[in-house]
Amino acid sequence: MRVITMDQKSFWEGLLVLLLLQEGSAYKLVCYFTNWSQDRQEPGKFTLESTDPFLCSHLIYSFASISNNKVIIKDENEAKLYQTINSLKAKNPKLKILLSIGGYLFGSKGFHPMVESSSSVLEFVNSVILFLRNHNFDGLDISWIYPSVKDNTHFTVLIHKLAEAFHQDFVKSTKERLLLTAGVSAGRQMIDNSYQIKELAKDLDFINLLSFDFHGSWEKPLVTGHNSPLRKGQLDRGTSSYYNVEYAVGYWIHKGMPAEKVVMGIPTYGRSFTLASAETAVGAPASGPGATGPITKSSGFLAYYEICQFLQGARITRLQDQQVPYAVKGNQWVGYDDVESVEIKVQFLKNLNLGGAMIWSIDMDDFTGKFCSQGPYPLVQAVKRSLGSLE
Numbered sequence: 435m436r437v438i439t440m441d442q443k444s445f446w447e448g449l450l451v452l453l454l455l456q457e458g459s460a461y462k463l464v465c466y467f468t469n470w471s472q473d474r475q476e477p478g479k480f481t482l483e484s485t486d487p488f489l490c491s492h493l494i495y496s497f498a499s500i501s502n503n504k505v506i507i508k509d510e511n512e513a514k515l516y517q518t519i520n521s522l523k524a525k526n527p528k529l530k531i532l533l534s535i536g537g538y539l540f541g542s543k544g545f546h547p548m549v550e551s552s553s554s555v556l557e558f559v560n561s562v563i564l565f566l567r568n569h570n571f572d573g574l575d576i577s578w579i580y581p582s583v584k585d586n587t588h589f590t591v592l593i594h595k596l597a598e599a600f601h602q603d604f605v606k607s608t609k610e611r612l613l614l615t616a617g618v619s620a621g622r623q624m625i626d627n628s629y630q631i632k633e634l635a636k637d638l639d640f641i642n643l644l645s646f647d648f649h650g651s652w653e654k655p656l657v658t659g660h661n662s663p664l665r666k667g668q669l670d671r672g673t674s675s676y677y678n679v680e681y682a683v684g685y686w687i688h689k690g691m692p693a694e695k696v697v698m699g700i701p702t703y704g705r706s707f708t709l710a711s712a713e714t715a716v717g718a719p720a721s722g723p724g725a726t727g728p729i730t731k732s733s734g735f736l737a738y739y740e741i742c743q744f745l746q747g748a749r750i751t752r753l754q755d756q757q758v759p760y761a762v763k764g765n766q767w768v769g770y771d772d773v774e775s776v777e778i779k780v781q782f783l784k785n786l787n788l789g790g791a792m793i794w795s796i797d798m799d800d801f802t803g804k805f806c807s808q809g810p811y812p813l814v815q816a817v818k819r820s821l822g823s824l825e
């Protein structure tokens with residue numbers, strides 16, 4: 435009989451730990467929520483207090499902004515927000531809550547005065563750390579929509595300064611290191627222009643890939659197209675071949691972002707069109723955006739809970755090539771994601787060993803369960819179920 439020495443024992447134990455780690459690879463489920471969803475009328479009114487603290491691994495508050503080189507939150511219920519952060523984290527100590535700065539309205543112009551000089555960047559970075567620590571956030575997300583060619587060095591430097599400062603803060607602090615992420619474009623031209631990917635890869639914990647808004651009522655010529663197709667469509671030629679999730683994910687990885695740092699965006703909304711003729715397929719002529727939703731009230735755009743209402747009496751078609759559905763009722767056309775398409779998307783991201791899934795945004799899922807008869811948060815729950823184990 436062989437005697438197992440201590441060395442062998444620890445070798446086998448080490449191997450076992452490794453195997454266990456491999457077995458249960460855990461994914462991130464990163465959920466954005468928007469501060470303006472609290473302004474929607476019932477039952478669309480969404481507040482963070484009512485969020486299940488175990489729904490997502492990461493919650494991201496969007497959006498904060500910058501004023502005089504300092505981070506600020508302009509929120510009607512700001513005081514309540516900080517209490518809620520603490521109570522959610524008390525219920526689930528593993529939950530990470532990040533603050534996102536930027537967004538579409540803030541645009542590039544919101545970042546410009548601050549990134550112009552190294553002293554204002556420093557002032558901003560210091561204000562961020564104080565702000566995040568004071569309010570018990572776990573990290574920062576920069577949603578600069580989008581840096582131009584001229585801005586891309588500013589963007590890289592900003593991220594680098596933040597990463598350095600977060601590291602120094604961690605060395606001094608008794609708390610975990612603050613996380614640093616960015617919400618980034620999925621458009622090929624934007625990816626080429628906006629990001630120095632190899633540099634960013636060193637400094638960011640992960641990217642939140644905005645892999646949606648591939649088609650919408652801004653299209654010229656104006657024809658129907660899907661918001662977030664997983665794959666290239668049969669009719670896609672030339673640059674249209676880039677407008678899908680698979681291409682965008684592959685391109686980020688090809689340009690140097692490690693797969694495990696890519697968190698793939700899945701939308702809980704659809705983009706709609708008003709049809710111009712009796713044609714209803716993808717690529718059919720449209721006369722403009724689809725009608726506004728009763729709650730989100732923005733033309734060309736419907737939340738999943740509004741889509742569920744729209745689907746009553748609509749004709750649903752599943753695109754075999756792009757692996758997502760669209761629905762038609764009268765002259766209205768909407769391309770959207772449902773439980774089936776998000777399950778396919780999660781399988782896709784798992785096959786590529788990506789870091790996980792990002793949801794834009796949890797306030798547009800059927801969070802009450804009143805609209806879709808699929809229980810609360812049908813899309814987020816489907817993503818979560820398909821991911822298996824969460825980080």
Ligand SMILES: *[C@@H]1O[C@H](CO)[C@@H](O)[C@H](O)[C@H]1NC(C)=O
Pocket residue numbers: 469470472473496497498499507508509510511
């Ligand atoms: C949400 O944030 C934006 C930008 O900071 C701000 O202008 C707006 O008033 C906020 N909305 C609410 C409901 O707090």
